Amino acid sequence: MMIVSSILVALVALEHVYILVLEMFLWTTPRAQKSFGTTPQFARETKSLAANQGLYNGFLAAGLVWSLLHPNDTFGVQLQLFFLICVAVAAIYGGITAKKSILLVQGLPAFIALITVVLANL
Structure with missing residues (x-):
């Protein structure tokens, strides 16, 4: 189960x-x-806002990669939980305020990875 959870965390990071x-x-x-x-037109007008948003997605990815590479397994799992919860909260917020599809595209992989990390560490 640890391998499956690590693969799912890596997929969320890659996304x-x-x-x-x-x-x-x-x-x-x-x-x-x-x-x-x-x-x-909207894309041209919001280019800098989107870049800032992209940077935040990069921080989430970096945190998830860090969680997978951390030499202390216990702390690595804590990092995974933190960053997956951050992704899930962002997906819920985005699904409510922007596009419902964010819940499926970003939220579902994060929720599944979160569940597998929890189950793998019971």
Whole structure:
């Protein structure tokens, strides 16, 4: 179960690296506009806001990677719990205030990873 939980945590981290790239570097491209449901004008007007948002997603990814690489397993699990809860809270907030699909796209992987981390460490 530890291997499964580590893989799921890594996938959540990878997803947030992808979001970082979309928001920081590809925000005005058709790919990002389609992903986030924005128009070219809106994307141009909000480019700096999106980059800031992308940076925060990068911090979540970095924290999750740190949790997987930390030499103290107990502290690593605590980091996993903290950062997965942060992702889950952000997904809930985004799902309520922005797009419901955020709950599925970002929230569901985080919730599943969170459950596996808890079960693996009972």
